[in-house]
Amino acid sequence: MKYDVIVVGGGMVGAATALALGEAGLQVALVEQHQPEPYSNSLDTNNDADLRVSSINLASEAWLSKLGAWQHLQQMRLCPYQRLQAFEHQHSVVSFSAQDIKHTHLGHIVENRLLQLAIFKQLSNNVTLYCPAQITALQQDAEHATVTLNSGEVLQAKLVVAADGANSQLRQLAAMGTHGWQYQQACLIALVRTPYPQQDITWQQFTEQGPRAFLPLTNNQASLVWYDNAVKVKQLAALTPEQLQPLLLQAFPEQLGQVEVIKSGWFPLAKMQVNNYFQHRVVVVGDAAHTINPLAGQGVNLGFADSKLLTELVIAAYTNGEDLAAKGMLENYQRKRRLANTLMMAAMDTFYVGFSQQMPLVRKLRQLAMKAANNSGELKNIVARYAVGLS
Ligand SMILES: Cc1cc2nc3c(=O)[nH]c(=O)nc-3n(C[C@H](O)[C@H](O)[C@H](O)COP(=O)(O)OP(=O)(O)OC[C@H]3O[C@@H](n4cnc5c(N)ncnc54)[C@H](O)[C@@H]3O)c2cc1C
Known part of the structure; x- marks a missing residue:
């Protein structure tokens, strides 16, 4: 043909x-x-x-x-989500909102x-x-x-x-x-049921072991991404939802709420x-x-x-x-x-x-940079517009 x-x-x-x-x-x-x-x-x-x-x-x-x-x-x-947050802890948060770039949402x-x-x-x-x-x-x-x-x-x-x-x-x-190259880290993906109604925010916490991300879904569900070293991620992925649940609640920040794990899997990062x-x-x-x-x-x-x-x-x-x-x-x-x-x-x-550097000086500089980024007004909006594909 x-x-x-x-x-x-x-x-x-x-x-x-x-x-x-x-x-x-x-x-x-x-x-x-x-x-x-x-x-x-x-x-x-x-x-x-x-x-x-x-x-x-x-x-x-x-x-x-x-x-x-x-x-x-x-x-x-x-x-859809209207807000995006990246943080290490409550004092170093960068937040983006759809309002700031005059849109109804940042993505789906x-x-x-x-x-x-x-x-x-x-x-x-x-x-x-x-x-x-x-x-x-x-x-x-x-x-x-x-x-x-x-x-x-x-x-x-x-x-x-x-x-x-x-x-x-x-x-x-x-x-x-x-x-x-292959990164040393891999990521675990977990589908969870959340106690909260559909959320309008996606967030990512940076930890010493790697980021923890929350992606909202409909019907009281959400997708969680747990980055960690590849050996640990494979071990986590082999657990049943019931075994994984307490570890996940420990690894994610409190704002996640009491989620229930439905299923999980893992992906290499390359x-x-x-x-x-x-x-x-x-x-x-x-x-x-x-x-x-x-x-x-x-x-x-x-x-x-x-x-x-x-x-x-x-x-x-x-x-x-x-x-x-x-x-x-x-x-x-x-x-x-x-x-x-x-x-x-x-x-x-x-x-x-x-974000994977944990030396005290680097951490301090990173926290200062995040604070500055969050207060940078138009510069922050330029980054947001780039991330959502508008420029
Ligand atoms: C954990 C994780 C999270 C991610 N999150 C995001 C995200 O939030 N946002 C984002 O933009 N991206 C994300 N990505 C990346 C995204 O998933 C990929 O970029 C995307 O799937 C690529 O799409 P694709 O169509 O190019 O390739 P694929 O999705 O890989 O599709 C390839 C298709 O080709 C078919 N195929 C393969 N070989 C053959 C063959 N020989 N003959 C015929 N058909 C064949 C397959 O069946 C498949 O349907 C993520 C990736 C990972 C691993």
Whole structure:
């Protein structure tokens, strides 16, 4: 089968890429290995939220709304937040509020699967979904790229987008190198039931062992993230909810309240970026291109920004009758996205290193810096606007 573009990986970023291209009239194949579980809000099903949630910033929301996918998510589940707090203890707090940047909210906490389903729902007839399907081979020549699926089907296109996540098989088939490292820390994610009604705040406490984060969800649920050394995190993840609960209450600050653990899991933390964002007719987006410390919840937002720019450039090339894998166009994509992603990764590393230092002098300086940051007025708003993707 012949297409204009093949997108491999139908996670949040790949699905959005296929959606944007399909809406512009391109013929797209979207290859995804797993069928996402459908959403149901009926009372006889287990209606707990998923463990994998993301904080979606205003820029991503605006783009997904323009594509018509956000509206489907609103029919399912999502939790807006108006305030964001980072603190070490009660005397060193930095607070951001939506009011300060004249918005109704700073972002939403959404379940990854529900956002994926919302995007799938909006896919037009121009997008052919191959799911469940995996790729087994890639070939490139002067005119086309050809992908073989495990079903034996052969797909051909001008451009192939690798959106198949951090361990991208397509990136490996295209022999695209990466650089980065594994952090010594990992994070435990726990879905909990809280005694409080839906909250409008997400907060993060920095401790000697690593951050503790609270992300609000609907239906008296919340997602907690506990960063610690990888060995300890794996041990915690092996505990039953009942065993984990008292340890979690001890590790988190009092403002969490008497939560009840529903389920938990853990994730390694790795920083990675591809050396080059394209190789002939293969181009990478999202986690296939970069992974970042989830400290400030930026990973998928960077992925959506990759996807938005790439699809704009490809649609312009399509409209002008140009090659959809023109080198100059892909170089333009690479230059802009590499810079933006590298800057955000550097900011996360500064945070990570800055908050893991426990020498008394460094701690004192950090506390003074947090106090100054909280009172910095317009400077603080500039940081907030950057974090929510407005500048
Ligand atoms: C603990 C944790 C917390 C996070 N919190 C946030 C947050 O708050 N905010 C935020 O912005 N980001 C967050 N992130 C990062 C975010 O989850 C990722 O950036 C995001 O999931 C990347 O989306 P993606 O679509 O690029 O890749 P993925 O979500 O990895 O999707 C890849 C897709 O490709 C499919 N696939 C893989 N291989 C193949 C193949 N060979 N053939 C076909 N299909 C294939 C997979 O099934 C999957 O559907 C967090 C990450 C972690 C680990």
